[in-house]
Amino acid sequence: MANRSGLDARALAVGARALRDVVLDLPDVASAQRIAAYVSVGDEPGTGPLIEDLSEQGKEIILPILCPDFDLDWGTYRGPASLASAPRGLLEPTGVPAGVDAITEVDVVLLPGLAVDRHGTRLGKGAGCYDRVLARLAGQVPTYVLLHDGEVLDIPIPREPHDVPVENAVTPSGAHHLHPAK
Template sequence: MDKFELRREILRERSIMDTDDRRESARRIRETLLDQPWVQMAGLVACYWSTGTEPATEGLVFALWKHGATVILPVLRDDDDLDWAVYDGPDTLAPGRHGIMEPVDTRRGVDTIRTAALVIVPALAVDPHSGVRLGRGGGSYDRALARVGPNVPTVALLNEGELRPGVPAEPHDQRVRYAALPSGIRVIPVKEST
């Protein structure tokens, strides 16, 4: 299956998911993540404000912030790269490009993600063997993930059934190290280069 077909299939599956199931799935993902010591110790967390049928992140962002983490959220630039700004509570957001909520704080620059101790990204699917992440196709998160150090935990939030072996990969596609699902955290094996 190519990327277009896989995207279409997962978006269709998400669209028919029951609202209560979607809410419970997001709650379980949030609680699972917040139980991880490496999440609790992260001082600067790059996350995102979910939209549509993505696993909801509003509660996660708020909980990280309330527990003392500095949370940065993306601001989509005109060139489709991601700038970053600090989240300082729900009243500090406004609709950005494409209507996605963004912080109104000062833009910190595309390289700000390099300083994050934890990076949480959206995904439609992740290959459990390689960590290849299927996004929406714009490449914004691939550019951002390329700036993240190799030892920083990168986590994709998924619903059950969205870990998919054989996710198509292109040279620019960046991998994630973890997948957070309602059933728990999946560690993606890191393959050493030869």
């Protein structure tokens, strides 16, 4: 797995632009009108350039709002000034939340992770936020976990009963179709 702590600001910025370019070339994203994404923080793969370009293309972007029970509500992105600091160092959209089920009305979901294996098992930060989102979607919407190069693993990640696999991963060097077990 890639060592995120070894990535400096320049490497993160270069990776964010490359990731944006790969995501914008995805047919699912190109045809989408409403996209669920997230605002990256720290050493996560950068989503800033991607969110800005999607917004400039006129796509509606919804971003997560962390609930006290670690579920995710959603709010509409209306530019960088519409984001506010939130608990856990996150940036979240301001305004009236759309509800946890707003995720079921998107055309594509871009989600975070620390790694993913070739069977779609995603390693997150352990709170199960996105497993709840993926369970709500029930495989009805294309999902892409955004990662750094080296974080799509050939070795299996242990899958817990609550883990919901993802179909695709995107790294700065390309898109990866995964093969979730049925």
